[in-house]
Amino acid sequence: MTESKHDILQRVFGYSAFRGEQEAVIESVVAGHDALVIMPTGGGKSLCYQIPALLRDGVALVVSPLIALMHDQVAALEELGVDAGFLNSSQSAEEQQDVMQRLRGGSLQLLYIAPERLASGHTRAMLRDIPLSLIAIDEAHCVSQWGHDFRQEYLSLHELAELFPGVPRLALTATATQKTRDEVVARLALEKPGIFVSPFDRPNIRYLVQPKTDAKRQLLKFLQAHRGEAGIVYCLSRKKTESTAAWLSEQGFDALPYHAGLTGDARTRHQKRFLNDDAVIIVATIAFGMGIDKPDVRFVVHLDLPKSMESYYQETGRAGRDGEPADAWMVYGLQDVVRLRQMLDESEAAEDFKRHEQQKLDALLGWCEVTGCRRRPLLAYFGDTLTEDCGNCDGCLTPVSTWDGSEAAQKLLSTVYRTNQRFGAAHLIDVLLGKTTDKVRQHGHADLSVFGIGKDLAPQRWRSVIRQLIVRGLLRADAERFGALVLTADSRAALRGELPMEFREDPKKPIQISGIKGKVTEIPEQDRALWDALRACRQALANEHGVPPYVIFHDKTLREMLHARPASAADLLSISGVGQTKLDRYGEKFLDVLRAEPLSHAS
Ligand code: ADP
Numbered sequence: 077m078t079e080s081k082h083d084i085l086q087r088v089f090g091y092s093a094f095r096g097e098q099e100a101v102i103e104s105v106v107a108g109h110d111a112l113v114i115m116p117t118g119g120g121k122s123l124c125y126q127i128p129a130l131l132r133d134g135v136a137l138v139v140s141p142l143i144a145l146m147h148d149q150v151a152a153l154e155e156l157g158v159d160a161g162f163l164n165s166s167q168s169a170e171e172q173q174d175v176m177q178r179l180r181g182g183s184l185q186l187l188y189i190a191p192e193r194l195a196s197g198h199t200r201a202m203l204r205d206i207p208l209s210l211i212a213i214d215e216a217h218c219v220s221q222w223g224h225d226f227r228q229e230y231l232s233l234h235e236l237a238e239l240f241p242g243v244p245r246l247a248l249t250a251t252a253t254q255k256t257r258d259e260v261v262a263r264l265a266l267e268k269p270g271i272f273v274s275p276f277d278r279p280n281i282r283y284l285v286q287p288k289t290d291a292k293r294q295l296l297k298f299l300q301a302h303r304g305e306a307g308i309v310y311c312l313s314r315k316k317t318e319s320t321a322a323w324l325s326e327q328g329f330d331a332l333p334y335h336a337g338l339t340g341d342a343r344t345r346h347q348k349r350f351l352n353d354d355a356v357i358i359v360a361t362i363a364f365g366m367g368i369d370k371p372d373v374r375f376v377v378h379l380d381l382p383k384s385m386e387s388y389y390q391e392t393g394r395a396g397r398d399g400e401p402a403d404a405w406m407v408y409g410l411q412d413v414v415r416l417r418q419m420l421d422e423s424e425a426a427e428d429f430k431r432h433e434q435q436k437l438d439a440l441l442g443w444c445e446v447t448g449c450r451r452r453p454l455l456a457y458f459g460d461t462l463t464e465d466c467g468n469c470d471g472c473l474t475p476v477s478t479w480d481g482s483e484a485a486q487k488l489l490s491t492v493y494r495t496n497q498r499f500g501a502a503h504l505i506d507v508l509l510g511k512t513t514d515k516v517r518q519h520g521h522a523d524l525s526v527f528g529i530g531k532d533l534a535p536q537r538w539r540s541v542i543r544q545l546i547v548r549g550l551l552r553a554d555a556e557r558f559g560a561l562v563l564t565a566d567s568r569a570a571l572r573g574e575l576p577m578e579f580r581e582d583p584k585k586p587i588q589i590s591g592i593k594g595k596v597t598e599i600p601e602q603d604r605a606l607w608d609a610l611r612a613c614r615q616a617l618a619n620e621h622g623v624p625p626y627v628i629f630h631d632k633t634l635r636e637m638l639h640a641r642p643a644s645a646a647d648l649l650s651i652s653g654v655g656q657t658k659l660d661r662y663g664e665k666f667l668d669v670l671r672a673e674p675l676s677h678a679s
């Protein structure tokens with residue numbers, strides 16, 4: 077009797093139900109149709125082709141641009157008892173021979189292949205005689221010439237339609253814009269594809285954005301709630317990744333830097349540590365992340381602002397791919413806003429490109445200043461609607477109030493005007509507060525009518541006012557005047573008090589992460605010993621097999637073991653993530669750990 081897709085889901089992958097559109101996609105591909113699958117990162121795209129690959133005759137070709145990702149996927153499939161392999165430039169001749177042999181022999185079920193390899197005449201000739209079950213094109217947005225991940229080699233993929241007629245092709249991506257969708261379908265020559273679009277939301281990610289006061293102290297506080305977990309900390313500069321990683325190490329964290337200036341060897345080593353160990357923090361520039369498929373990244377931190385909402389969503393999307401709770405935490409301040417604006421001003425790029433980038437940055441800055449639920453405007457930016465507040469962001473968890481800042485804005489803008497638009501935030505605030513500094517004396521600013529008119533507000537509050545005025549385009553940092561704050565065309569109306577000026581009230585205390593309800597990653601004290609024992613068992617098996625721990629079992633699976641305390645093989649099989657192969661390979665080991673509990677550990 078042939079197996080159904082549900083049987084395979086259970087037996088091979090150990091999951092009891094499909095997620096979202098998975099089932100519909102699988103049905104369509106099994107029936108031989110082309111498909112376009114749009115799912116957010118962590119949505120479960122891989123199963124959409126892996127299960128049809130096991131259900132249909134022949135080998136499935138999976139086109140993937142990222143070598144690291146191929147390794148991961150193949151290692152994970154092998155652990156599931158599936159015959160999978162890859163062909164790419166990182167392999168020795170023998171390794172390639174071995175894969176070819178399995179391919180010709182008909183045992184191979186999935187073959188991961190780089191696009192340039194698939195473009196070669198030699199590979200095509202070899203594949204012509206081999207029955208194919210399907211062709212999956214991962215990261216399909218790489219075919220879009222307007223996107224930032226464009227890859228020349230992807231353009232030749234449309235030839236697959238003629239080379240392998242009748243073989244269903246499915247394109248998968250997390251990029252959701254309509255333009256990209258149309259481009260993917262056209263450029264890959266998909267034939268009447270089923271279009272499967274999943275909601276963009278990542279409900280398990282908690283979005284937290286905070287004004288920057290003392291970044292290091294804030295980071296430390298945030299990390300207290302994530303001891304023993306893996307995460308990524310993004311910084312803008314290489315230097316800052318180095319210094320932050322060093323500082324975190326001093327604080328007792330296992331932190332490593334990652335940026336394009338390190339040697340290839342160091343990069344590989346740090347990436348390996350991150351993948352293979354449970355609790356490594358990578359402090360990185362945006363050079364890090366493409367092709368990182370680690371499912372148990374528990375937090376993504378931005379110590380500097382990303383350059384757009386798109387970048388932010390992509391970078392934070394690397395957290396919590398396993399569906400378990402994860403944090404996306406960002407701090408931003410006046411300095412960041414000024415600096416990013418200045419960098420754009422100074423860039424040599426074409427004007428319309430700069431304008432475009434400017435708009436993208438504005439959208440992000442505006443979002444930082446949002447006062448209600450953060451998820452709603454975030455999703456709205458990508459064209460998704462959320463009908464209710466999410467309850468899982470800083471806006472929902474610690475609502476911020478607003479205050480009427482019309483008068484403050486008037487005072488600030490007048491000060492900019494009276495000091496001839498030549499000064500930065502620090503001096504303007506000194507003038508407002510009536511401080512007789514050297515600079516104030518030197519320029520005779522104590523004689524101005526605005527001198528000391530802002531004593532009612534604290535300096536921190538004035539910085540917040542300036543930040544929000546810049547974000548609203550009512551104040552601009554002028555690159556030609558070394559970042560002096562200058563008025564804009566819209567400032568006049570604000571000066572006259574004609575614009576409504578509801579400002580965000582920066583929370584006085586940092587968000588209490590650990591105190592937030594619903595944080596289920598926390599293991600109750602009495603279970604801690606068993607939890608550590610389960611993780612140690614997993615780490616030992618991972619080392620033995622030369623794979624990352626999550627390839628053995630995800631956190632979620634271990635957590636279920638902790639709760640359900642399975643006592644037999646049959647019990648274990650009912651746990652999500654435990655399929656037949658893994659049961660056979662590791663079941664006894666984990667049952668031993670579970671049986672030894674609690675006495676040996678609790679005493
Ligand atoms: P994507 O490629 O879309 O980013 P993956 O295919 O890597 O996502 O899947 C994300 C995670 O979700 C993986 O760890 C995968 O094992 C898990 N997953 C996928 N489908 C299911 C399911 N139906 N039930 C439980 N877990 C699933």
Ligand code: ZN
Binds near residue numbers: 448450468469471
């Ligand atoms: Zn919310």
